[in-house]
Amino acid sequence: MRLRTFLRGARDELPLLIAVMPFGVIYGVTALEAGLTKFQAQSMSYIIFGGSSQFVASKLFAESIPWSVITLTVVMVNLRHMLYSASVAPYLKELPFGWKALLSYLLTDEAYAVVISYYQKEREERYDHMYFLGAGLILWLTWQMSTAMGIFLGKMLPSDWPLDFFLPLTFIAILVPSLNNYPSIIAALTAGICSMLFFGFPYKLGLIAAALVGMTGGFVLDLRRSRS
Template sequence: MKLQTFFKGVRDETPLLLAVMPFGVIYGIMALEAGLTRFQAQSMSYIIFGGSSQFVASKLFAESTPWSIIVLTVVMVNLRHLLYSASVAPYLKELPLGWKATLSYLLTDEAYAVTINHYQKRPDDRYGHLYFLGAGLILWLTWQMSTAAGIYLGKMLPSNWPLDFFLPLTFIAILVPSLNNFPAIAVALTAGICSIFFYGFPYKLGLIAAALAGMTTGFIIDMRRRRP
């Protein structure tokens, strides 16, 4: 049962990897163009393990931005993970600290998407953390390998390949399956529209503001539905 749950996480995560791989390749190419060494570029994938923040950090490095600003910006970009953590925390509260630390490192957009869907369908699954582990590990391995491919093989790829097109596809694949009821659609529309209006916020805070707007919408709808 334990292994079955682990490999189910791997299986459910696999479709998303088709869009993650080109994203990793693009990062590897961009990191070298920004002036990072191969070791630095790969180490960033090990340490940060966050595509969006790695792109931002590489761009700032290329512009000779002070390290303090780079670190602060990366933190701001990754603030959305606080929302992910709050969402999955009730299902992981009984786990030892070591498990929580491991899963927090593997908590990314794609891993969260399949994991929270699993927990919502099976909230009492005692091996749900193994599902999370399977989804997170296969994503981690894919990200490291695709980063390496971009670093070592990127110059061999045709320049007209639209690799950057796969990035929005990843998030579409994450979002669409969850839009199965009115509250979810309302939250997604609110957050999407607000993200356009808040795009110019400094330090990428527009993403957090849009997420909070979506959450507020969901909260209001839920409260209205609960009224007798």
């Protein structure tokens, strides 16, 4: 039962890996172009294991943005993980601390999208953490390998390959299935519109501002609905 649940999690994660692999390759290439060493670039994937935050940090590093701004930006980009944690916590509350620590490390966008769908539908309560482990672990392995490909083989890839196309594709694949209620749709639309309006903000802070406006709009709307 444990192995079956683990393999099911890995299997359900597979469709998202199609977009994750090019994303990892792009990060590897971008990190080197930003001035990071191969060791530093790969270490970011081991330690942080957060594609969007690694990508943003590399871009800001390349533009010689102050470290304080880079750190703040990465923190703001990763604030969504607090929401992910709050969402899955009720399903993991009986686990020992060691399991919680491991799964929290594996809790990224793509893993969350698969895991929360499983938890909200059908579950094998005794071994549902194995589903989480399967989805998160195959994602982790894919991210490390694709990052390494970008670092060591990136310059060998044809320049006309549209790898940039996979960046928005990754997040569209994650976002669309989660837009299942009015507040989430409004939050996504608001953030998307604001990201274009705030594009010219200094230090690339338009992304942070757009995310905050979108989250605030969705939260306020959800709060009004709950009170009515």
